[in-house]
Amino acid sequence: MKLDNIYKEEKKSAFAKLLEIIITMASRPSGLIGLSILVFHIILAFISPYIAPHDFKAIDPTLMLQAPSAEYWFGTDDLGRDVFTRTILGGRTALTITFFGSLIALLWGGLLGIFCGLVGGKIDDVVMRIVDAFLSIPWILAMLLIVSLLGTSTEVLIPALGFFYGKGIVRVARAATHDVIAKDFIVSARARGHSNFSIIWNEIIPNVRDAILVEGAMRWSWMLLGFSSLSFLGFGVSPPTPDWGLMISNARGLMSFAYWAVIAPIVGLSSLIIGINLTADAFAKALGIDRSTKAPV
């Protein structure tokens, strides 16, 4: 009878599990706020091209730097473009690039970390030295170098971000693997003669998945921060594509008399990053993983 129950617990569909986690996350106020901000931004990213009231690249010198009005809700920028239109469109590129970038980071960082944790020895030593070395080069220097030599197209940005934000995941995945590796079920899998691949796939991944996913969610917000910093510095999205980092950097010089052009993208970007952060925290708590003592590496 009892065994039967355990079996049913295991058979719960992935969707039901996900729903359960989301409900747990939303039961805390901070998680609920984070989730709603994130969902709002994702929906906005999908529908904004259809609801935007003006053309985001329509330049009109007669409308330069107008204060917010009924026609232009958030005013206009230095080229007479509608700030509201550009603000609601401004998160799409950043969200897409960083989402796929995080996926790549999760994949290579997670798999390499698990592999190193499992095999140990010389290979592990060498890989961890290299990861340490990459960690000690400031991400911004490396990213700027890559972007300035290879250009700022999406095909460059996604793998580059994915690579540089994945090296931290290697460490987390390796540490998580070390925690499971000594357990009895790994030993018995080895005794049964399973290959390394089979042990990774069937025994380790199901046990370290949560820790790696939480780390990936956190990386997503850092990557978004890094990506918008690149745009802000002029090394990210190229104009006239609407992007929050780029909009802030353009409007900054004129903010003494046109503060609306800088406030709107600031609210957009800050709320998205805070939303992802709160969601990642709630996600970690819902899965029972304590991140409070982790350093931001």
Place this chain on the structure above:
Amino acid sequence: MIFLIIKRILLGFITLFIVSIITFVGTEVLPGDACTTYLERQAFGEQLEACYRRLGLNIPAYERYVSWALNAIQGDFGYSLSGEMPIKDVLGPRIKNSLVLASAAIFIGIPIALILGIITALWRDKLPDVAISTVTIFAMTIPEFISATLLILIIAIWLEWLPGIVIVPTDVSFLELLPNIILPVVAIAMIMTAHMARMVRSSVIQVMASEYVQMAILKGVPYWKMVFKHVLPNALLPAINVVALTIAWLLGGVVVTEVVFNYPGLGRLVIESISNRDLPTVQALAIILASIYVSINLLADLLTLMLNPRLKTLQIRK
């Protein structure tokens, strides 16, 4: 103990060695070399040849690496491409300016972070904690360029209290620099303080839940005596490492902050040298920033090792 310290220092040097190889190979493998990226469209014939000869790019890569690395150890990074002056002369005043900025932020940040962290931990989930924690979470999640821009907008433009951007030459004296650095210091200290306060908070909370603190409470030790004698010494030790990592992590953020305030430090040099496609300077910067990261971490490790008697005996037994 001594063996352990030597081992840590050696590991640091190995890391730096790998960093030097990565930066060298990176600039080698990525398309274009220092001359073609610098000369751009004029990169052909006589001019390209002259540039190659000047930088010694016509000799094999590994020989160049060896000579570059040997010179770099002695602090000689060769010549920058655009200014045609020795890179170490370019770096000198920049390092000084960044050091002023960073140390001011650290000296202001650490005490405030300690006080805030301890308050939020002792009054956990009460009003002081909720209020301070909300502010710190905001401060640490919002990108550096946004908080810096908001500071300029509010303090410099709306209130007109302080100058918004720094307009001083690179080799300015310390006293002239002082009134200009208040806003950049606040911008950096704010983020750093928020990070450290969160770490101190969780560390104190962990120690408060430990058995020896429970024991002290049961013995009837007065609350504040317990906090100062039993909790804080044990809680602040693990925080050292985390604080070091936070400082090192902020190296990237300082780049952005310096650009926002137009501050003549290492960070702006990063942007300038990359915009000018000055690869020799970029290589030198990568090594220097990595050395700062490695030495801060090393220092923190040694500090915890020296301050923690338990770790000492543990390592000897091993």
